[in-house]
Amino acid sequence: MLVAVAIATIAVAFVGVSTRPDLAGEFGSVGVLVGNAVAGMLMFRASKVPGTERMAWRLMGLGMLVSVVGVVAVGVASTVSDVPAFGPLDIFFLTAYSLLVLGITRLPQVAGDLRQRIRMLLDGAVGALSLATLAWVLVVHELFAELASASLVDRIVGSLYPVLDVALVVTVMVVFVRRSDYRFDLRLLAIAVAFAFQSFADLSYLFSGIGKSFGEATPNFTLFLFATTGYVVAAALVPLAPGKREGVETVTPWWSLIAPYSVAVVMVGVLLWDQSHTEALTHRGLLVGTLMVGALVIVRQAVAIQENRVLVEEQRSALVSSISHELRTPLTAMVGFLSLLDEDEEIGLSPTERREMTGIVKAQAEYMGAIVTDLVMLAREDPSQIVLDLQDTSIEQVVNDAIHSISGDADIQVAVDANVTARVDAxxxxxxxxxxxxxxxxxxxxxxxxxxxxxxxxLHLEMHDDGDGVPKKYELAVFRRFERGANKLNAQIQGSGIGLAVVAAIATAHGGKVGYRESELLGGACFSISIPWTPGSPPTNAKVAVEELAPGDPVGATS
Structure with missing residues (x-):
């Protein structure tokens, strides 16, 4: 209901501003007043969002309500006497801006450790400073020329508005470049659009209000009303908090990397154009801004390098911990059985017991050798460097060998076409x-x-089971080196986190890919590998219908 009232009021204000220029101040002020009041109340009342996020929206709502108090205060004061366009009453609007910035920085999308926050701030600062420099060249330098001849109050307050506008832009850019666990947030998009219109409206008001009274100034109420519309839309969407991503975002979206630096590229282009078309540099501010952005980029790279060092150290520690645990178990078994074999004369082991112990020691040694082999393979940064011994191979035979190599011959129902052969490294x-x-x-x-x-x-090879499967957030991550998904902190479950990374490397070396999905056959996990099929025998597209296989059918059974 409140949203409908606000939208209707803003619509009437738009019509009034465009059709009755003589009453633009009255129509525009009422539209902004009602719209900001409704937006502030809805944001402050954000009761259907989590606690941390609720505080963020309440701060923004408080900022909107403070701006409403400012509009009312200016209106009341204007009826008594001439109120300067810039003066003590601007404290309401400057406070409102500060609360909006503070509120956005409290959103969960901006969460992260100190290094991440610094890097995000620098990314946002690069884009915002570049945008501010372009604005200076195109518009603001003329404004500051007028401020030079204005009163002290006009100069102070008038200078604060562009600073806070830049702060708003920095904050929004920080949110958008953040690699967040949350889905895309329409509320933030609405806020960003509102901030953009607010910034342009502020600049317009600064031009028209320097050295004048509020009644003499001519604010661009169309821009202010567009900004208010954005605030109302964001407030209406507050209950629709985005959920967390089901999967881990392994690669930062390209647009979030380009966004802040694309503005910097435009700024450098303007600088080069200015130098090539004029004998002397027309705008020194453009050169200063470019140098400052360059310094920010250098600092940002230094922070990123330090962050990467910490990440590498964490991965190294995880590797040592994982591999030491993985090797400790077979080493303990080997030492124990070898000690018993060494004391054979004293304890009198039978030939069967000796063979059994020797077999266990051999199996554990082979297991350790396999881990070392996997580590050597993962040390190759380019999977294409893996040497493959490609031969015409019976897939049925490879499946047989794989199953029989597992201790105890795992109970597996097999659905493989006996006629399928392929040119692969068996x-x-x-x-x-x-x-x-x-x-x-x-x-x-x-x-x-x-x-x-x-x-x-x-050629598709798939392993289905009826277990719990892989949680959504780890479906992509499990193919990374040393990643154990939900079991990474569970030392009771054996695993080094390198097996699936090796699988991915082998698939890539064959020109194929690996994948994971929920099993449509058993409801658990389904890991698969798909590689280009080069037949070693006449083509076949026959699939084996699993439901037609009887439990316990031998390997290679077909319907």
Missing amino acids: GRIQQVLVNFISNSVRYGGPSRILRGYVENSQ
């Missing part, structure tokens, strides 16, 4: 399948299905 593909099967045994439920088929000139 050893590497077996390594992929062993990893899939091991993860399924370790994390999945009792039911498992291994599928292999050719479709659209792609």
Whole structure:
């Protein structure tokens, strides 16, 4: 109801400002007053948003309400005497701006550690300073020339408005360049649009109000009404808080990186154009702004380098912790059994017991060797450098070898076309399948299905299980090196976090890709690898219908 009243009032104000220029002040003031009041009340009343975010919107709502008090104060004072365009009453509007900036910085989208906050602030400052420099060249330098001849109060207050406008732009840019766990927020877009119109409206008012009274000034109420509309829309959307992303954003969106620096590129272009078309530099402020932006970029890079160093150190610590835990278990078993074998004469082991212990030691040594091999492979930054031994290979045979290499022959229902052959590195593909099967045994439920088929000139190998699956936020992250997803802090579950990274490297070396999805067959996890199919026998597109397989069918069974 309040939103409808505000929108209707603003619409009437728009019509009045455009059709009755002589009453533009009255129509515009009422529209801004009602719109800001409604926006402030809705923001301050934000009861359906989480606690931290609620405080942010309440600060912004308080800022809007303070601006309403300022509008009323100016209106009342104007009826008594001539009120200067800039004076003590501007404290209301300057306070309102400060509260808006403070509120946005409290939004959860801006959360992060100190280094992240500094980097975001520098990114935003680069864009805002570049924009402010361009505004100076095109508009504001003329304004400050007029301020030089104005009164002291006009100079102080008039200078504060551009500063706060830049602060608003910096704050909005910081929010947009932030790599957040939250989805895109329409409320922030509405606020950003409102801030943009507010900044232009402030500049317009500064030009028309320097050295004049409020009655003599001619504010551009159209711009102010557009800004108020943005505030009302944002306030109406406050309850629609965006949810967190289901998946981890592994790459920063390109637009958030380009946004602040694209303005800097335009600024440098204007500087070069100015130098090439004039004998002397027309605007020294343009050169100063460019140098300041360059300094900010250097500082930003220094912060990023330090942040990367910390990240590398954290990854190194995680690697040492993960690998030491992974190697400790087999080493403990090997030392224990070797000690028993060394004391054979005293305890009198039977030949069967000796063979069993020797087999365990051999298996653990092979397991440790596999970990070292995986680490060596991951040390290759370019998966294309992995040497592949490509041969015509029976996929059924590779599946057989992979299953039988797992201790105890895992209970797996297999759906692989016996006629499918492909030109692949059999050893590497077996390594992929062993990893899939091991993860399924370790994390999945009792039911498992291994599928292999050719479709659209792609060889697909899929491992389905009925376990809990991978949480959404880790679906992409699990293919990164040393990432164990939800089990990264669980030392009770074996795993180094390098297996799936190796799988991804092998897939890339074959010109293919890996993937994860929820299993449509068993409801748990489904890890898959898809690689271009180069047949070693006549083409086949036959799929095996899993539902037609009887439980316990042998490997390679077909319907």
